[in-house]
Amino acid sequence: MAASTSTTKKSSTTSTAASKKAAPSHPSYEAMIKAAILALKERKGSSRPAIKKYILANYKLTPGGHFDTQINAAIKRGVTKNVFVLPKGRSEL
Numbered sequence: 001m002a003a004s005t006s007t008t009k010k011s012s013t014t015s016t017a018a019s020k021k022a023a024p025s026h027p028s029y030e031a032m033i034k035a036a037i038l039a040l041k042e043r044k045g046s047s048r049p050a051i052k053k054y055i056l057a058n059y060k061l062t063p064g065g066h067f068d069t070q071i072n073a074a075i076k077r078g079v080t081k082n083v084f085v086l087p088k089g090r091s092e093l
Helices: 001-021 029-040 048-058 064-079
Strands: none
Touching: 029 048, 029 064, 048 064
16 A cells, blocks of 8 residues: 555656646747748748847847757758758858
């Protein structure tokens, strides 16, 4: 009987820990990048600096190394999922 009580306590503490985690105040980075690309409406595609500028202007995020890393990682994940397409070769103006 004592074993079933201890397992009940464990499950209740893990569920309260999960409920204490705050939801992010912004959508996923992939969704923010999609919104930026659609809003910028650039014919030949949007640059990373333009995407970052749009996201910082429209969402409550702070610029810095962590932000840059998250954006770059989200773009790489999107490319592997075939959500985004990167230009082939060197980009020219």
